[in-house]
Amino acid sequence: MLNINATKTDAVLDLVLEGRLDTVTAPQLQAAANEQLAGVDSIKIDCKDLAYISSAGLRVLLTLRKSIPGELTLRNVDPSVMEVLEITGFVDILTIE
Amino acid sequence: MLKALRSKLAVKIIAGIVGSLLIFAVLSSLIGYSAFEVALEERYADTGYRIGRLAAQIVDADNLDAYLDADYRQTDEYKTAMQRLDNVTQRMNAAFIYILQPVDDEWKEVRFLFETVNDNYELSPYLPGHVRESASEEYSIKYGLVYDGKSSEECVFRSARQTTTGAHVSSLVPVKNSDGDVVGVMCVQLQMVELGPARAKFLKEIALAALVMIALVSLAYGWSIRRTVAKPIRRIASETVRFSRDNELPEVSLTDSTKGEDEIKLLAMHVDKMEFAIMNYTENLKTVTSQKDRMEGELNVASGIQQGIIPNTFPPFPERDEFSLYAHMTPAKEVGGDFYDFFFIDDDHLGLVIADVSGKGAPAALFMMATKIMVKNRAQLGGTPAEVLADVNQQLCEGNYENMFVTAWFGILEVSTGVLTTANAGHEYPALCHADGTFEFFKDKHGFVLGGMSGTKYREEVLTLQPGDTLFVYTDGVTEATDRDLHLFGTERLLETLNVSPHAAPDELLGNMAASIHSFANGMEQADDITMLALQYHGQVNHLRTLRIDATRENLTEVSAWIEEMLQILDVPMKEQMQIQLAAEEIYINVANYAYAPGVGPVIIRIGYDMDRHAVKMAFVDQGMPYDPLAKEDPDTTLTAEEREVGGLGIFLVKKTMDNVHYVRSNHANVLTFEKLIDRADDPIEV
Numbered sequence: 082m083l084n085i086n087a088t089k090t091d092a093v094l095d096l097v098l099e100g101r102l103d104t105v106t107a108p109q110l111q112a113a114a115n116e117q118l119a120g121v122d123s124i125k126i127d128c129k130d131l132a133y134i135s136s137a138g139l140r141v142l143l144t145l146r147k148s149i150p151g152e153l154t155l156r157n158v159d160p161s162v163m164e165v166l167e168i169t170g171f172v173d174i175l176t177i178e
Numbered sequence: 179m180l181k182a183l184r185s186k187l188a189v190k191i192i193a194g195i196v197g198s199l200l201i202f203a204v205l206s207s208l209i210g211y212s213a214f215e216v217a218l219e220e221r222y223a224d225t226g227y228r229i230g231r232l233a234a235q236i237v238d239a240d241n242l243d244a245y246l247d248a249d250y251r252q253t254d255e256y257k258t259a260m261q262r263l264d265n266v267t268q269r270m271n272a273a274f275i276y277i278l279q280p281v282d283d284e285w286k287e288v289r290f291l292f293e294t295v296n297d298n299y300e301l302s303p304y305l306p307g308h309v310r311e312s313a314s315e316e317y318s319i320k321y322g323l324v325y326d327g328k329s330s331e332e333c334v335f336r337s338a339r340q341t342t343t344g345a346h347v348s349s350l351v352p353v354k355n356s357d358g359d360v361v362g363v364m365c366v367q368l369q370m371v372e373l374g375p376a377r378a379k380f381l382k383e384i385a386l387a388a389l390v391m392i393a394l395v396s397l398a399y400g401w402s403i404r405r406t407v408a409k410p411i412r413r414i415a416s417e418t419v420r421f422s423r424d425n426e427l428p429e430v431s432l433t434d435s436t437k438g439e440d441e442i443k444l445l446a447m448h449v450d451k452m453e454f455a456i457m458n459y460t461e462n463l464k465t466v467t468s469q470k471d472r473m474e475g476e477l478n479v480a481s482g483i484q485q486g487i488i489p490n491t492f493p494p495f496p497e498r499d500e501f502s503l504y505a506h507m508t509p510a511k512e513v514g515g516d517f518y519d520f521f522f523i524d525d526d527h528l529g530l531v532i533a534d535v536s537g538k539g540a541p542a543a544l545f546m547m548a549t550k551i552m553v554k555n556r557a558q559l560g561g562t563p564a565e566v567l568a569d570v571n572q573q574l575c576e577g578n579y580e581n582m583f584v585t586a587w588f589g590i591l592e593v594s595t596g597v598l599t600t601a602n603a604g605h606e607y608p609a610l611c612h613a614d615g616t617f618e619f620f621k622d623k624h625g626f627v628l629g630g631m632s633g634t635k636y637r638e639e640v641l642t643l644q645p646g647d648t649l650f651v652y653t654d655g656v657t658e659a660t661d662r663d664l665h666l667f668g669t670e671r672l673l674e675t676l677n678v679s680p681h682a683a684p685d686e687l688l689g690n691m692a693a694s695i696h697s698f699a700n701g702m703e704q705a706d707d708i709t710m711l712a713l714q715y716h717g718q719v720n721h722l723r724t725l726r727i728d729a730t731r732e733n734l735t736e737v738s739a740w741i742e743e744m745l746q747i748l749d750v751p752m753k754e755q756m757q758i759q760l761a762a763e764e765i766y767i768n769v770a771n772y773a774y775a776p777g778v779g780p781v782i783i784r785i786g787y788d789m790d791r792h793a794v795k796m797a798f799v800d801q802g803m804p805y806d807p808l809a810k811e812d813p814d815t816t817l818t819a820e821e822r823e824v825g826g827l828g829i830f831l832v833k834k835t836m837d838n839v840h841y842v843r844s845n846h847a848n849v850l851t852f853e854k855l856i857d858r859a860d861d862p863i864e865v
Binding site for chain 1: 731732734735738752753756757759760763764767813815816817818819820822825827828830831834835
């Protein structure tokens with residue numbers, strides 16, 4: 082289950098994720114983001130209620146990061162999600178706040 | 179090379195002959211020339227004598243002293259005599275004719291009574307009464323001999339070197355008066371004008387003759403050497419070249435093709451003999467070598483077959499969580515007779531064997547094969563270890579004419595209870611480590627070796643393994659490993675090594691042991707097979723649950739929910755739950771994506787808990803195409819966003835977050851297992 086709340090302000094896309102970002106839900110995030118992606122310079126994702134991420138979720142994050150000129154920022158990252166980001170080196174290619 | 183050698187030999191021989199012929203020619207010329215000169219001199223002397231005797235008759239011997247008187251010399255008588263003497267001189271081509279008388283007894287000085295001179299010389303003759311010194315001592319002596327009547331003729335030769343007037347001979351004859359007394363010495367000097375040309379001619383002829391002779395002899399010799407020495411040697415040489423190239427005997431032997439009975443024939447005969455001996459030797463060598471090659475090849479195949487029938491996939495039963503098992507054999511250089519074996523007799527009974535056949539090589543390997551098959555087959559028919567060993571012994575004893583035997587340890591583990599029943603046929607004591615202790619030998623009661631004696635009975639030991647207990651069995655290759663000073667590794671060192679880390683997993687335990695033996699041997703060659711087997715008993719794994727489901731992406735939600743339920747039952751902390759969920763998703767999605775693509779097939783997911791090791795254990799079994807996801811290279815996590823590939827991170831996350839991740843292809847199925855060790859003191863409540 083993944084709830085996605087997307088808000089676009091100028092060139093910044095704000096996403097609030099709640100639930101699990103896994104193989105089943107990752108395409109939902111990709112689709113939701115794609116809808117708003119035109120003219121977006123940077124993306125900010127609030128992960129306060131994101132409890133779980135798998136490699137399928139990481140794929141979407143990497144794809145989003147590559148599709149915008151600016152930064153992809155993650156906020157309020159849960160420790161277990163943070164561990165996955167650290168193991169896979171994603172902490173170096175995304176901005177973590 | 180050979181050509182140069184050949185011409186060298188001929189040149190050497192011919193040069194020797196020419197040299198010696200030249201020396202011979204020079205010597206014989208010298209001898210001939212000296213004889214020729216003597217004969218020529220004698221002829222001159224003879225002529226001189228005759229001229230002298232003629233001249234002596236012309237002079238008036240009775241009135242010889244009157245010549246000294248100048249008045250007498252004006253007489254017609256004197257002038258007529260002089261005229262006649264002069265005629266003789268000119269006609270006979272004498273240089274000088276003169277008569278001498280002694281001044282003293284020893285003829286040191288001589289007095290001329292008259293002298294005539296040939297017109298060829300523009301000299302004036304000495305006047306009678308002229309005194310001068312004798313030309314040499316030889317002259318003095320010979321003048322004396324003639325004058326004293328001791329000799330009727332003497333001659334003196336003067337070579338061109340000895341005189342200013344050219345080579346000449348002086349012939350001396352006495353001048354006698356009517357009483358027969360010698361009153362003077364008539365001397366006739368003849369110039370040896372013929373000597374020079376005669377000598378030149380002689381030398382020319384001699385030289386020509388010598389050259390012709392040398393040429394003829396050299397040719398004859400050269401031809402003869404060529405025929406009798408050079409040619410046969412050349413033939414022998416080319417035969418040896420042919421032989422070394424063709425490696426076969428000639429059509430016609432050298433003995434037959436070489437004439438004569440000399441040393442060259444001997445050489446030819448011996449070369450023939452040598453070639454024959456080499457052929458024989460080569461034949462023998464070929465036979466021996468091909469036999470050896472074949473035997474080595476067959477031994478290698480035998481060794482391969484032997485290694486192949488020993489189970490060598492680890493973990494061997496990934497779906498079984500009750501125990502871990504690891505075994506290893508390091509064969510010695512030769513094919514040996516060690517083996518280990520393990521097999522399920524039924525769902526709950528695991529057979530364990532370790533054995534060592536006496537001897538080495540093919541016989542040991544054959545006996546080992548027979549024993550391995552017999553034990554497994556007999557065990558699977560049912561029965562206790564003692565019964566199994568007794569029956570195998572009986573079979574091995576039948577027709578065992580070579581008196582081969584096997585030491586063997588055989589145990590049957592009841593997996594559900596940990597009850598281990600064992601029997602020992604002369605094999606080393608097993609080592610046992612309890613969960614809270616260290617390794618000690620389990621001194622079981624030995625029976626006689628298998629194949630040793632028909633009708634042998636074996637006794638059984640029964641012990642119960644507790645979770646965490648470890649059993650270690652081995653062959654004497656371990657205890658009898660030697661270092662450079664021929665010290666044995668021994669049983670004490672074996673226990674010491676095991677107890678360095680007694681609760682280690684079986685593969686680690688065997689690795690430690692192998693490393694310890696290796697460092698002990700310190701480069702000494704391994705003399706015997708080193709074979710070890712370790713089993714760690716974990717006991718019944720709690721809460722074992724199995725989910726069988728079609729591996730589709732859509733089913734992930736269901737799978738995740740099931741795993742979450744299981745982990746909550748097991749009271750796994752949230753952090754580990756998340757990690758296990760992540761690992762399970764990655765493996766499951768991997769199966770769903772690839773195993774049956776493009777179709778769909780089932781996956782079996784097992785989850786359990788090892789109370790002893792506080793480990794969550796999971797297994798994923800699919801019957802898709804063989805695929806080892808662990809073999810894939812890890813992604814580079816240091817690359818930038820632009821360089822990173824999308825994907826490849828799932829299995830990497832599993833490896834990084836889980837423990838003991840294994841893949842095995844077993845029974846046409848891909849089996850991927852992992853554990854997650856939980857760091858906590860209290861175990862979950864049994865459900």
